[in-house]
Amino acid sequence: MTSSMKLLIVEDDREAAAYVVKALTEAGHVADHAADGVEGYELASSSSYDVLVVDRMLPRLDGLTLIRRLRAEGAATPVLILSALGQVDDRVQGLRAGGDDYLTKPYAFAELLARVEALARRGGPGAGDTVYKVADLEIDRLSHTVTRGGQEIVLQPREFRLLEYLMRNAGQVVTRTMLLENVWDYHFDPQTNVIDVHVSRLRSKIDKGFDKPLLHTVRGAGYVIRDGGR
């Protein structure tokens, strides 16, 4: 369902980069690698990518400066910042420099993949629609109504936002931290499975009583809403 993306990984740790490139290739994407900031800048400005994955600390040209330069030249390519610095204000700094998302090292590859795919899709077709639709499930963002098979489903405001986010990324895996960030606007790691409980509540409202489940758990990664299981 996910179309192939062209990605640039700017990362000075060659072993980590090789692993990410290999895993992205296995996931059906094309990934280039740049080992320092200058090389990354040259590649990013000479060919077109769907998403840039930029490490913050790079030799020759640091990640944030690289992003600022690209943004100053009008490049709108989404950027995911990778960093070993995970503090709140480091994240804010990264986003201010022109990054679109921020991922703290070490990370699970599933998390990176989910975020990169979400970034690539952002602003793509359907992003601005008022009605999202997956199979017979419909969510109307203007009237705040949810129907499945023509039958109205009543959701709490937070459940609505949860479903809205899942539907906007329909067919794509979203991770628990992505949900916490985008639905609750918190970036910490809860030690318990709070998100899972919210999702299972939502699932009981939208899937219960219908023969085809739409909200699926992806083991080791997160959740996905899609028509038809895997």
Add this chain to the structure above:
Amino acid sequence: MTAAGKLLRTAGKLLRTTAFKLVLAYLFVFATLSVVVLIYVSWHANALLAAQLNATVNAEVTGLSDQYRQGGIRRLVAIVEERSNRSGGSIYLLTTMSGEVLAGNVSGLPNASLAEAGERELPYRRVGEENAAPYPAVVRVFVLPGGYRLLVGRDTEERERLSAVISNAVQWSLALVVVFGLAGGVFVAKRVLGRIDAMTETARTIMAGDLSGRLAVTGSDDEFDRLAGATNAMLDRINELMAGLKEVSDNIAHDLKTPLTRLRNRAEAALRDARTEDDWAAAMERVIADTDAMLGIFNALLLIARAESGGARDKLAPVDLADIARSVAELYEPLAEERGARLTVAAPVAISVLGSRELIGQAVANLIENALNYGADDGGEVRVEAMADDETARIVVADRGPGIPEADRERALDRFVRLDTSRTRPGSGLGLALASAVARLHGGTLALEDNAPGLRVVVTLPLRVPTLAAPPPKLALAAPAA
């Protein structure tokens, strides 16, 4: 060392002190000022006296001229004669063109002094005092019609005396300024020097490794006391940070070695025993889960370290505490329900504090997790409240569980401490320590109270004053209340 040598050394030290240099500077300024003032006064007094003399002489001359016009030389002689005999500072002399004296009370004037009309100063002797020393005088000489010479003058001894008095005053005041200034300077410098030396001495012993040393506070609340107080508070804080650092490294060694050992054992066991693909996958999953748990501990430790160093204070922004309480409680509400507990929230009005939504949110999340894990396992109630009074804002997370005995409460805020036997439960043991560090980062406190029964955790934060552009909370130098 000889007494003289010692004195010389003390004097040398005194001369190098800031206080002494200051005293010298002030001495110079005050001496210059007093000389300037006295010179100014004497100059003006002289001018005034001179003007007075002139006026007197002029008046006399006018009067005598009138007499001469009306009564001729004879009348003038008679009047000069009569005035000459009056006592006072005026002097007169009337002569013919050739210098023969007609009347007057002056003698021994140089002959040339009457030759020309005009004003001049000259020494004179009175008639009958020819052997005395001459007095100074200001005189005016007129040439009258008929060649007569008229000299009218005033003794200027008064003026001279005033000058002498003033110059005397200048000398005395200079001497006094120098003497008292120096004495005062030496006194002040010695006193200051003594206290500073004492402080330096204490600082040296502290630097040499005895961190328990403190500067003496005399209780006079002067600058030195304040400096000593601030320095002592700083030492307390350093001590506390050092202790914290030691504790952290001890605890990291202990609490990270345990999961690391477990991780290693798992990997080893998998290598030895795993036969099927599924065995491998399961082993690897457990390894990843262990790694994630350790990363969680690391992140929490980093956050605590950062909160305690106070580095993020300047990045605080106005946030609504009630909104944070509600949103985090809402996040945990389904989890509580799943566990058969009840999570209620009371945060009716907006409460503005200067803070980080992220950090406060995480602190509240930790407190709620703690309450759910330890205080509500049998389906109790966890209550989250946000409230404010005039100066402080509070977030309270209370449960109805077993609580923490009063004796253990202080220890419960330490890093890694999990009281009693709860070590088998999930969690890094950093929850309370982290919440406490977040409170301190915001210039607030975290207190553990008895909820009778249960535990009541109260996070108190300074309220933001909305009308003023509130400055970030000051770094608390003193040790936080335990």
